[in-house]
Amino acid sequence: MASSVESWVEEVSQTTRPDNVVWCDGSDAENERLIGQMLADGTFIGLNPDAHPGSYLHRSNPTDVARTEHLTFICSDTKDEAGPNNNWMPPAEARQRVWPLFNGAMRGRTMYVVPYLMGPADSPYSKVGIELTDSPYVVANMRIMTRMGKVAMDRLENDGVDWVPGLHSLGDLSPDRRFILHFPDTRTIWSVGSGYGGNALLGKKCYALRIASVMGRDQGWMAEHMLILELQAPDGDTMYVAAAFPSACGKTNLAMLRSPFENEGWRVRTVGEDICWINIGPDGRFWAINPESGYFGVAPGTSNATNPNAMQMLDRNTIFTNVALTDDRRVWWEGMDGPRPDHLTDWQGNSWTPASEAPAAHPNARFTTPATQNPVLSEHWEDARGVPISAILFGGRRATTVPLVYRSFDWEHGVYVGATMASETTAAAAGAVGVLRRDPMAMLPFLGYNMADYWRHWLDIGARASNPPAIFQVNWFRRDEDGRFIWPGFGQNMRVLRWVYEQVNGGKGGSRETPVGTVPTPEALGADELGLSAKQAETLLSVDRDTWVSEAEDQAAYLDQYGDRLPSELRQQQRGLVDRLQKVAV
Ligand code: GTP
Numbered sequence: 370m371a372s373s374v375e376s377w378v379e380e381v382s383q384t385t386r387p388d389n390v391v392w393c394d395g396s397d398a399e400n401e402r403l404i405g406q407m408l409a410d411g412t413f414i415g416l417n418p419d420a421h422p423g424s425y426l427h428r429s430n431p432t433d434v435a436r437t438e439h440l441t442f443i444c445s446d447t448k449d450e451a452g453p454n455n456n457w458m459p460p461a462e463a464r465q466r467v468w469p470l471f472n473g474a475m476r477g478r479t480m481y482v483v484p485y486l487m488g489p490a491d492s493p494y495s496k497v498g499i500e501l502t503d504s505p506y507v508v509a510n511m512r513i514m515t516r517m518g519k520v521a522m523d524r525l526e527n528d529g530v531d532w533v534p535g536l537h538s539l540g541d542l543s544p545d546r547r548f549i550l551h552f553p554d555t556r557t558i559w560s561v562g563s564g565y566g567g568n569a570l571l572g573k574k575c576y577a578l579r580i581a582s583v584m585g586r587d588q589g590w591m592a593e594h595m596l597i598l599e600l601q602a603p604d605g606d607t608m609y610v611a612a613a614f615p616s617a618c619g620k621t622n623l624a625m626l627r628s629p630f631e632n633e634g635w636r637v638r639t640v641g642e643d644i645c646w647i648n649i650g651p652d653g654r655f656w657a658i659n660p661e662s663g664y665f666g667v668a669p670g671t672s673n674a675t676n677p678n679a680m681q682m683l684d685r686n687t688i689f690t691n692v693a694l695t696d697d698r699r700v701w702w703e704g705m706d707g708p709r710p711d712h713l714t715d716w717q718g719n720s721w722t723p724a725s726e727a728p729a730a731h732p733n734a735r736f737t738t739p740a741t742q743n744p745v746l747s748e749h750w751e752d753a754r755g756v757p758i759s760a761i762l763f764g765g766r767r768a769t770t771v772p773l774v775y776r777s778f779d780w781e782h783g784v785y786v787g788a789t790m791a792s793e794t795t796a797a798a799a800g801a802v803g804v805l806r807r808d809p810m811a812m813l814p815f816l817g818y819n820m821a822d823y824w825r826h827w828l829d830i831g832a833r834a835s836n837p838p839a840i841f842q843v844n845w846f847r848r849d850e851d852g853r854f855i856w857p858g859f860g861q862n863m864r865v866l867r868w869v870y871e872q873v874n875g876g877k878g879g880s881r882e883t884p885v886g887t888v889p890t891p892e893a894l895g896a897d898e899l900g901l902s903a904k905q906a907e908t909l910l911s912v913d914r915d916t917w918v919s920e921a922e923d924q925a926a927y928l929d930q931y932g933d934r935l936p937s938e939l940r941q942q943q944r945g946l947v948d949r950l951q952k953v954a955v
């Protein structure tokens with residue numbers, strides 16, 4: 370046992386005062402014991418064993434159903450290091466205001482010591498964390514989402530590597546006493562008052578993005594909110610694509626896509642579906658690993674029509690959080706196949722009928738399931754050195770303005786496209802839904818330092834790599850005048866991936882240059898096979914000059930917030946965009 374871990378556990382116990390301390394080894398026996406306890410105390414509800422073997426329902430506290438960005442802080446020495454993109458709390462204030470909330474917080478509870486590894490067991494890029502938590506639900510989730518227990522302790526002992534301490538307590542679950550704090554200088558995490566998702570499973574957003582982004586800045590690599598997919602072409606060639614979309618904007622669905630051209634040989638396999646760590650390889654390419662080993666995915670909207678691979682993946686050994694329950698103890702959520710049941714128990718445990726106004730499942734209801742159950746998992750998902758990325762997609766929810774897909778002109782332009790991307794907010798975070806905001810590289814809620822320095826890092830990494838990926842922007846969410854999505858999305862996104870593949874491999878596939886970048890022709894996407902009218906295809910792929918002139922102005926205003934720290938290259942890119950737009954005939 371690494372003695373530094375032991376002394377930290379001892380020190381935390383002195384404050385939190387748990388009745389017991391349990392060191393988790395990640396074994397089946399340990400997991401079964403925890404499940405038994407949770408079934409007994411109501412934390413878990415057993416599901417129909419025929420329909421859902423090895424699966425459980427958890428209902429979270431109704432005030433604790435999504436990440437809370439307004440209660441998430443970066444505790445760097447200065448506010449400038451955190452940047453205008455973060456809430457900042459000085460470390461001294463954190464000790465004064467937040468540390469006391471841990472005082473005696475675990476009295477009457479067990480404190481679990483959860484060692485975990487982010488990344489494949491034999492990868493040089495993997496990293497160790499230890500989470501101390503008083504939530505057995507968190508332990509059960511961490512066991513799926515990370516390589517937990519012995520494998521992490523072995524790594525720590527054999528390699529003597531650094532580890533990231535994360536302290537988590539449910540506290541009293543009051544939003545008034547809820548804080549998610551990150552100390553980039555000491556690479557430490559404190560989370561109190563929430564038991565949900567990214568607030569509480571500290572390996573995920575807190576470590577693998579906020580703390581890891583700081584490590585990556587200092588060590589020359591990148592931690593990104595990206596899926597990683599393997600794209601197989603008919604001739605057997607494969608290409609890897611990473612894609613950054615904000616929360617609940619389609620990463621899991623794209624990474625697990627079932628191709629409509631499977632029999633022609635166009636296929637997608639999943640490497641990762643939420644987080645991606647990228648290192649530059651000796652060949653000058655971007656090599657990516659998925660630090661996670663499970664999926665904490667959005668349930669509503671998942672069906673055999675939208676994501677049949679996910680439905681198959683969820684049929685066993687899954688923890689469901691805040692979904693609805695049928696009278697025969699099956700799970701249900703809005704958007705699932707088949708008729709809506711006449712009666713359900715909703716996510717809060719209340720009786721529900723179709724006449725009820727509120728949805729039966731919470732819009733941010735989730736499943737936690739092991740990656741190994743994904744029927745389209747890539748053979749390379751645990752490759753120690755990762756997979757080589759040839760294209761990066763940035764995408765958000767934009768009802769207007771942004772075409773279905775376009776290719777940026779070069780690396781710097783691509784960084785500008787990522788830096789200025791915007792998306793309508795979703796139920797993955799507490800707060801209003803559908804509000805358009807800039808969410809650079811889909812990292813706004815997940816970066817552990819100043820966004821301007823992060824853009825500098827992107828530009829530097831691209832310059833260092835002799836063969837960086839091509840960068841694209843995508844938008845599945847453009848709407849028509851009646852407010853309906855124009856693009857069918859899901860499996861049909863294969864058409865966009867096919868065009869991306871053709872672009873990366875020498876620019877085959879019909880395309881057209883616009884001031885914002887290169888867009889496909891409707892023919893290259895097979896728009897008429899999909900039954901899209903000429904007008905729909907035109908709207909989907911259009912770049913409207915006046916709309917883009919105001920978009921470019923708004924982008925400039927956003928970048929201005931970063932003042933002198935803003936890399937001059939991005940300012941130049943903004944001017945370049947305006948110039949190209951001005952040359953368009955009206
Ligand atoms: P996080 O786990 O929060 O990071 O989300 P994510 O980016 O993995 O999003 P996910 O794939 O879970 O999709 C979230 C929501 O977007 C679901 O309700 C999906 O049904 C919907 N969605 C995903 N892909 C598409 C698409 O291609 N078109 C449309 N219209 N909706 C989509």
Ligand code: SPV
Pocket residue numbers: 435436565566567568573574615616617643665797798
């Ligand atoms: C996200 O919000 O991007 C998620 C879910 O992946 S959570 O783990 O809650 O952050």
Ligand code: MN
Pocket residue numbers: 594615616617643
């Ligand atoms: Mn996510």
